[in-house]
Amino acid sequence: MSITDLQFNIDRDSKTPMWLQIRNELFNCLYRDELRPGQLIPNEKTLVDLFNVSIGTVRKAVGALEKEGFLIRKQGLGTFVFQHDKSTFHFAYFHFALNGTDEISYPEVEFISFETKKATKYEAKILNISPGSNVYQIFNKLGINKKNYIVDKIIISQAKFPTLTEEIFKNRANTIYNLYQNKFNIFITNCSEKLKATSADKTVSALLNVKLDSPILRIERIGQTYHNETIELRTSFVHTDDIDYVNTQNSTFGDTF
Amino acid sequence: MSITDLQFNIDRDSKTPMWLQIRNELFNCLYRDELRPGQLIPNEKTLVDLFNVSIGTVRKAVGALEKEGFLIRKQGLGTFVFQHDKSTFHFAYFHFALNGTDEISYPEVEFISFETKKATKYEAKILNISPGSNVYQIFNKLGINKKNYIVDKIIISQAKFPTLTEEIFKNRANTIYNLYQNKFNIFITNCSEKLKATSADKTVSALLNVKLDSPILRIERIGQTYHNETIELRTSFVHTDDIDYVNTQNSTFGDTF
DNA sequence: TATATTATATCATATATATGAATTTCTACT
DNA sequence: AGTAGAAATTCATATATATGATATAATATA
Numbered sequence: 001m002s003i004t005d006l007q008f009n010i011d012r013d014s015k016t017p018m019w020l021q022i023r024n025e026l027f028n029c030l031y032r033d034e035l036r037p038g039q040l041i042p043n044e045k046t047l048v049d050l051f052n053v054s055i056g057t058v059r060k061a062v063g064a065l066e067k068e069g070f071l072i073r074k075q076g077l078g079t080f081v082f083q084h085d086k087s088t089f090h091f092a093y094f095h096f097a098l099n100g101t102d103e104i105s106y107p108e109v110e111f112i113s114f115e116t117k118k119a120t121k122y123e124a125k126i127l128n129i130s131p132g133s134n135v136y137q138i139f140n141k142l143g144i145n146k147k148n149y150i151v152d153k154i155i156i157s158q159a160k161f162p163t164l165t166e167e168i169f170k171n172r173a174n175t176i177y178n179l180y181q182n183k184f185n186i187f188i189t190n191c192s193e194k195l196k197a198t199s200a201d202k203t204v205s206a207l208l209n210v211k212l213d214s215p216i217l218r219i220e221r222i223g224q225t226y227h228n229e230t231i232e233l234r235t236s237f238v239h240t241d242d243i244d245y246v247n248t249q250n251s252t253f254g255d256t257f
Numbered sequence: 258m259s260i261t262d263l264q265f266n267i268d269r270d271s272k273t274p275m276w277l278q279i280r281n282e283l284f285n286c287l288y289r290d291e292l293r294p295g296q297l298i299p300n301e302k303t304l305v306d307l308f309n310v311s312i313g314t315v316r317k318a319v320g321a322l323e324k325e326g327f328l329i330r331k332q333g334l335g336t337f338v339f340q341h342d343k344s345t346f347h348f349a350y351f352h353f354a355l356n357g358t359d360e361i362s363y364p365e366v367e368f369i370s371f372e373t374k375k376a377t378k379y380e381a382k383i384l385n386i387s388p389g390s391n392v393y394q395i396f397n398k399l400g401i402n403k404k405n406y407i408v409d410k411i412i413i414s415q416a417k418f419p420t421l422t423e424e425i426f427k428n429r430a431n432t433i434y435n436l437y438q439n440k441f442n443i444f445i446t447n448c449s450e451k452l453k454a455t456s457a458d459k460t461v462s463a464l465l466n467v468k469l470d471s472p473i474l475r476i477e478r479i480g481q482t483y484h485n486e487t488i489e490l491r492t493s494f495v496h497t498d499d500i501d502y503v504n505t506q507n508s509t510f511g512d513t514f
Numbered sequence: 515t516a517t518a519t520t521a522t523a524t525c526a527t528a529t530a531t532a533t534g535a536a537t538t539t540c541t542a543c544t
Numbered sequence: 545a546g547t548a549g550a551a552a553t554t555c556a557t558a559t560a561t562a563t564g565a566t567a568t569a570a571t572a573t574a
Contacts, residue, residue: 017527043554054529059555067324075555076536093506102449192359194501197454197472215454215472244451244477247504249350274557300524311559332525333566520571527564533557540551
């Protein structure tokens with residue numbers, strides 16, 4: 001079933017503009033997986049025929065999804081569905097820069113452990129699963145320039161990744177989100193992070209080679225899909241003596257929609 | 258001298274698109290102060306005549322500046338230059354939410370102190386002034402629901418705010434950025450923040466009523482103008498037991514330009 | 515005077531169309 | 545086989561125009 005076989009209903013008398021209706025229809029195709037990450041979407045002329053509108057209206061709809069980050073337009077080539085990748089990961093999700101610099105460098109990732117355990121009450125609440133159901137708990141160390149600064153604890157529901165094993169996780173050739181996307185058909189579209197200052201407990205101090213009770217930046221990131229289904233709870237413990245968490249607002253402010 | 262009297266040169270043969278040239282000309286008007294915060298800019302028809310292009314091209318240029326946050330379009334009313342205000346401040350610059358919630362509430366600000374001192378080497382470097390030149394150092398306490406969580410230290414160059422006094426600062430009716438904007442003609446357009454975990458020193462522990470060496474989130478924010486001239490160095494010390502620093506990426510990612 | 519109606523100004527949506535730029539694919543030539 | 549050039553595909557820019565939606569201002573009416 002190709003997208004070009006689908007029937008779309010654009011209500012010309014609706015109070016919601018046609019371009020927005022088209023944007024929503026295309027968005028639905030994305031999360032219903034009728035358009036998959038990396039895939040080429042139909043060209044503008046085809047979309048014009050499909051939706052029976054003018055090309056300007058199609059361009060406005062596609063432009064909105066491009067601005068939101070779901071589509072990537074390439075002149076002379078076509079429009080593609082965004083996919084997680086080493087190149088795209090970078091700016092979107094990694095917020096650390098070495099002291100004194102503003103450059104965000106790509107982190108080195110080192111696997112620590114992979115285990116199955118029962119979800120805590122809090123984890124279950126966040127992941128919207130029953131307390132006590134199985135989750136994978138994965139630890140990684142992240143570093144820059146051969147020095148480790150970050151311990152990552154990932155919690156994901158086993159039910160959503162039934163075939164995941166330590167081997168598959170360790171042997172992935174790309175980013176973790178790319179693994180979710182390509183092997184499990186789960187596409188993380190938005191993240192929100194909550195930051196706190198804490199101090200190093202025994203585990204963290206050992207892994208990061210810092211003193212017990214050293215100041216540690218604790219980041220809790222929630223990764224969600226198109227319809228805000230929470231997939232991943234990732235807690236980072238960061239030793240910030242040599243690196244900063246960087247957050248830049250480029251313009252005065254910006255409502256997405 | 259009104260903007261409508263100015264002469265604009267749009268090169269129709271340039272490789273940079275006309276809409277971008279117009280966007281840049283309008284942006285220049287903004288930072289040259291020919292269009293001031295809150296001001297109504299010429300309507301689309303006038304801009305069409307001014308730049309001698311079609312209305313679609315004008316709309317694309319204005320749309321870009323709107324997306325960047327510099328202009329605010331209001332249907333039926335006109336297009337205005339963004340201004341700092343209590344209502345706009347909110348989402349753009351205050352990143353804290355009470356534990357368990359995602360709502361970012363408006364903080365209560367309490368003045369602590371205002372003094373003139375010599376810039377440290379680091380402050381001078383950030384503010385691009387000579388070490389030892391005069392700066393104002395201003396302390397504030399910020400709270401949510403009558404409880405104080407944040408101490409803010411503001412450093413600004415005296416040379417850029419020659420007439421600023423403690424009285425003027427304390428008696429402002431609006432936000433601090435609004436004061437810069439309206440009384441000193443200095444408009445902060447972009448901020449970048451660097452976060453670290455530290456621990457409470459004597460001053461901070463006293464002001465926030467926490468134990469010495471408690472974990473403290475330290476945020477260094479640099480506020481800049483249109484051309485990235487650094488105006489303000491603001492360091493926040495945050496007691497994060499009850500509040501989180503929240504950072505949300507709404508879509509996969511987003512290049513502004 | 516207070517309120518409802520009408521007119522006006524301004525941005526928003528939508529169509530139709532033409533030309534340009536970037537990329538890939540095809541084709542002909544050496 | 546390899547390369548250069550032409551053709552085709554696709555998105556980007558730009559113009560012209562018509563109609564709609566929204567907010568304010570002006571006017572008429574009770």
